[in-house]
Amino acid sequence: MTEIQSLKSKQRILTILMFIATCITALGSEQLAQLLPWAPTAIITVLVTGSAWLISQYGTEARVVRAEEKKESEILNMMEDEPDAR
Numbered sequence: 001m002t003e004i005q006s007l008k009s010k011q012r013i014l015t016i017l018m019f020i021a022t023c024i025t026a027l028g029s030e031q032l033a034q035l036l037p038w039a040p041t042a043i044i045t046v047l048v049t050g051s052a053w054l055i056s057q058y059g060t061e062a063r064v065v066r067a068e069e070k071k072e073s074e075i076l077n078m079m080e081d082e083p084d085a086r
Contacts, residue, residue, distance in 0.1 A: 021051035 024032065024047055032044050 018055060021054045024048060024051040025055060 027035070027048075029041070029044050029048050032048065033039070033041065036044065
């Protein structure tokens with residue numbers, strides 16, 4: 001059986017990124033434009049939109065992949081444990 005890796009470090013990094021993304025999304029494009037007057041509107045729009053996507057999508061991605069890997073491992077272990085039915 002393979003050893004399951006811890007997601008603690010990855011989750012901490014993700015939490016920091018999610019905090020930043022939440023702040024960017026909460027500020028919105030108008031306030032972000034005031035904070036970053038040198039940045040073009042297109043870049044600010046991409047930042048806000050990308051942050052909103054990050055919040056909604058990426059937060060659960062690691063857990064979904066981990067659950068799929070665990071279930072696949074369980075199925076493979078069950079197949080190895082079953083006697084050959086020939």
